[in-house]
Amino acid sequence: MTSLPTAAEVEQAAARIQGAAILTPLLQSSLLDARVGARVLLKVEALQRTGSFKFRGAYNRLVQLNAQERAAGVVAFSSGNHAQGIAAAAQLLGMPASIVMPRDAPAIKVENTRAYGAEIVLYDRLYESREDIAARLAAERGATLVPSFDDPHIIAGQGTAGRELMQQAGAHGALPDAVYVPTGGGGLIAGCSLAIKAACPATQIFAVEPAGFDDHRRSLESGARAANAKDAKSFCDALLAPEPGELTFQINSRTLAGGLVVDDDEVARAVSFAFRNLKLVLEPGGAVALAAALAGKTVTNATIALVCSGGNVETDTFVDCLQRFPDP
Amino acid sequence: MTSLPTAAEVEQAAARIQGAAILTPLLQSSLLDARVGARVLLKVEALQRTGSFKFRGAYNRLVQLNAQERAAGVVAFSSGNHAQGIAAAAQLLGMPASIVMPRDAPAIKVENTRAYGAEIVLYDRLYESREDIAARLAAERGATLVPSFDDPHIIAGQGTAGRELMQQAGAHGALPDAVYVPTGGGGLIAGCSLAIKAACPATQIFAVEPAGFDDHRRSLESGARAANAKDAKSFCDALLAPEPGELTFQINSRTLAGGLVVDDDEVARAVSFAFRNLKLVLEPGGAVALAAALAGKTVTNATIALVCSGGNVETDTFVDCLQRFPDP
Numbered sequence: 001m002t003s004l005p006t007a008a009e010v011e012q013a014a015a016r017i018q019g020a021a022i023l024t025p026l027l028q029s030s031l032l033d034a035r036v037g038a039r040v041l042l043k044v045e046a047l048q049r050t051g052s053f054k055f056r057g058a059y060n061r062l063v064q065l066n067a068q069e070r071a072a073g074v075v076a077f078s079s080g081n082h083a084q085g086i087a088a089a090a091q092l093l094g095m096p097a098s099i100v101m102p103r104d105a106p107a108i109k110v111e112n113t114r115a116y117g118a119e120i121v122l123y124d125r126l127y128e129s130r131e132d133i134a135a136r137l138a139a140e141r142g143a144t145l146v147p148s149f150d151d152p153h154i155i156a157g158q159g160t161a162g163r164e165l166m167q168q169a170g171a172h173g174a175l176p177d178a179v180y181v182p183t184g185g186g187g188l189i190a191g192c193s194l195a196i197k198a199a200c201p202a203t204q205i206f207a208v209e210p211a212g213f214d215d216h217r218r219s220l221e222s223g224a225r226a227a228n229a230k231d232a233k234s235f236c237d238a239l240l241a242p243e244p245g246e247l248t249f250q251i252n253s254r255t256l257a258g259g260l261v262v263d264d265d266e267v268a269r270a271v272s273f274a275f276r277n278l279k280l281v282l283e284p285g286g287a288v289a290l291a292a293a294l295a296g297k298t299v300t301n302a303t304i305a306l307v308c309s310g311g312n313v314e315t316d317t318f319v320d321c322l323q324r325f326p327d328p
Numbered sequence: 329m330t331s332l333p334t335a336a337e338v339e340q341a342a343a344r345i346q347g348a349a350i351l352t353p354l355l356q357s358s359l360l361d362a363r364v365g366a367r368v369l370l371k372v373e374a375l376q377r378t379g380s381f382k383f384r385g386a387y388n389r390l391v392q393l394n395a396q397e398r399a400a401g402v403v404a405f406s407s408g409n410h411a412q413g414i415a416a417a418a419q420l421l422g423m424p425a426s427i428v429m430p431r432d433a434p435a436i437k438v439e440n441t442r443a444y445g446a447e448i449v450l451y452d453r454l455y456e457s458r459e460d461i462a463a464r465l466a467a468e469r470g471a472t473l474v475p476s477f478d479d480p481h482i483i484a485g486q487g488t489a490g491r492e493l494m495q496q497a498g499a500h501g502a503l504p505d506a507v508y509v510p511t512g513g514g515g516l517i518a519g520c521s522l523a524i525k526a527a528c529p530a531t532q533i534f535a536v537e538p539a540g541f542d543d544h545r546r547s548l549e550s551g552a553r554a555a556n557a558k559d560a561k562s563f564c565d566a567l568l569a570p571e572p573g574e575l576t577f578q579i580n581s582r583t584l585a586g587g588l589v590v591d592d593d594e595v596a597r598a599v600s601f602a603f604r605n606l607k608l609v610l611e612p613g614g615a616v617a618l619a620a621a622l623a624g625k626t627v628t629n630a631t632i633a634l635v636c637s638g639g640n641v642e643t644d645t646f647v648d649c650l651q652r653f654p655d656p
Contacts, residue, residue: 025353027375046607047355108604275646276436279374279639281607311607315650318603322643 004250005152007198010159010191013060017160020059020092024048024161026168026305031277036293039174039303043165046282046311050112052238053161053188053309054078054085054148060157061146062089070095073143077101077130080109081238081310082148087116098143100134106237106314149187150245159191165305166199175200176305180260180289183207183216184239186248188309193255204257204299208288210234210267215243216252217259225249235264235317238285238310257299262291270294271318272325274308284317286310332578333480335526338487338519341388345488348387348420352376352489354496354633359605364621367502367631371493374610374639378440380566381489381516381637382406382413382476388485389474390417398423401471405429405458408437409566409638410476415444426471428462434565434642477515478573487519493633494527503528504633508588508617511535511544513569514576516637521583532585532627536616538562538595543571544580545587553577563592563645566613566638585627590619598622599646600653602636612645614638 027042045053062074073096076086083099090097097118101110102125114120121137123130138145147154162179169175179196181189186207193205207216212232219226227243234240244252262270267284270291274280282290289306298304355370373381390402401424404414411427418425425446429438430453442448449465451458466473475482490507497503507524509517514535521533535544540560547554555571562568572580590598595612598619602608610618617634626632 022356025355025375027353028350030377047353049358051605051607275609275643277379279379279609281603281609315603315654319647319650322647326643 003152004247005156005191005194007194009152009156010163010195013156014160014163016063017056017059017157021056021160022048023164026165026172027278029278036298036304038298038301040293041169041174041176041303041305042278043161043305043307044280045161045307045309046280046286050084050088051310051312052081052085052286053158054081055088056160057154057157057187058082058085058146059089059092061151061153062093062095064153065144069144073097073141074146075100075134075138075143076146076148077134078148079237079240080105081312083113083118084109084116084312086146087113087118091117098137100130100137102130106312108314109312112312149185149241150247152247155187155191155248155251157191158188159195161188161307162192163195165192165307166196169305174303176203177300177302178204178206179305179307180206180208180292181307182239182285182288182309183209184285185241185245186216186252187245188307189256190248190251192307193251197255205255206257206299207252207259208292209259209261210236210239210288211261211263213239214259214261217261219244219249220253220256220259223253236267236285236288238283239288260292260297262288262295266291266295268321269325271321275322280308281311281313281318282308283310283313331480332575333484333519333522335522337480337484338491338523341484342488342491344391345384345387345485349384349488350376351492354493354500355606357606364626364632366626366629368621369497369502369504369631369633370606371489371633371635372608373489373635373637374608374614378412378416379638379640380409380413380614381486382409383416384488385482385485385515386410386413386474387417387420389479389481390421390423392481393472397472401425401469402474403462403466403471404474404476405462406476407565407568408433409640411441411446412437412444412640414474415441415446419445426465428458428465430458434640436642437640440640477513477569478575480575483515483519483576483579485519486516487523489516489635490520491523494524497633502631504531505628505630506532506534507633507635508534508536508620509635510567510613510616510637511537512567512613513573514544514580515573516635517584518576518579520635521579525583533583534585534627535580535587536620537587537589538564538567538616539589539591541567542587542589545589547572547577548581548584548587551581564595564613564616566611567616588620588625590616590623594619594623596649597653599649603650608636609639609641609646610636611638611641
């Protein structure tokens, strides 16, 4: 597959990852419903293997390599969740993995990546190019370089989360009118949107981004890919891609209804809410869809599905959210 | 039903609570499996409505009251989770609820109980009798007094967690060789044991208790109900019952294989592990079964199911666990 993935490729990915990935639960909370004023479904990818949805795409990509390619290994660059996904998938498949990570990535993500048996290559996010380092490593070793979002198999793999969401929602008799998806490079939402639109064309899909990183919102409005300011900052470390992916935006520009933006305080409040009321550990980037719903950025009062995309948060960051926003 | 409940009554309870209670997920974690050295299944009742399994029994009890009884209301006494279960069930059924709670109950449990619309009556755990206060209130109002564990309908309702666990494990092709259940008064484990033994008579069921509150372990060994020391202390506030219940022990003395004991540090380590690796918020009493497995108190290296019974933990207590046990 060199062209854009389709809903059929998401189906194939679902068959490939079955047994390796966890069928994560679709949860409901009457307290959350009351707070948001809608029926809310939570697709909890924090409960996925490696603590985020990234394992889905990584496994779908690597399991398709042949024996020779597997022996030569995989190289990836990532601030953390893609790193863990690739490392865990490579370990399951008996492949060597080298991951290029920024020096300022959360320690928990670096440690966990190493715990999955990967070699870690640290770089400086301001002065070095992770693309160059990773490309050089891959060339030296004949290894496969796997990008974190702009790859058809990665997109199709992440889409399995959306496919499951629609199947589980259907089993509850509650197909969502809108789905909110945390968005960085756009791989998760691109894959999910293929599966969601195939299951229910009327469902509206929204990218949720941190303030300062609302490249999808602006790109969807203008119709062309727009980049974020280079000095933008957010504590949603999982969502700091500089601009929409080339492949992902070709899909997202067709499938998405728009973008929603949340600031860091709204996200911290959502992290605290999830701790207090949902008993879930969400990382900032994994909580932006919940944050949008809690902040009243709702587009329907019927049924909304929120993807909670990851839970790999540093203790200090998590504790800070709980202490700053102690209200139930 | 005035006699002991049976597995058939757990079935009936399951039909009654359907739609009101959440079908909580049965989760797996490859990291946990590796750490414990067994296949581990987690029945996560922290994700139940009100944040603990207690809603199951409460709703099963109250939904059977007639219109006149419902109008007269319900009275209960509880350190917290039963309080929230009763309050939420009463609210759903349009009944007034009065809950007698100790002054030193976690604030989150008092606040949440009030948020479900219940009247809170505080008492001093050392100098007053909650039984007397609740009995007086119930008599004055003609209300129904619902005990937290020693009641056939409460036991049958809690048992629905065990019934679901076995159905979900069966769907995974992994019926557990052993099930660990957090145990205070013994209502959850009594009900669960009825359902578990009906589904798979060979499965061994173990009560897990905090050190100083190992009344079930000792009672199961001696064959007669034994009480805990009056000055015993543990931060597992959900599991501080003084002795096994009368009805619950009639069941548990037949169905359980024994008791396991964990100290507060082992529990705190489990709370931290659940945060870091499972992305779940567990309260100390809800984490004792996980604590026993992580501490190597394993009775089989095949398949173990752990009930994670609740997640209503104070922020300070939770943060203390994370900071004292920072290792992954």
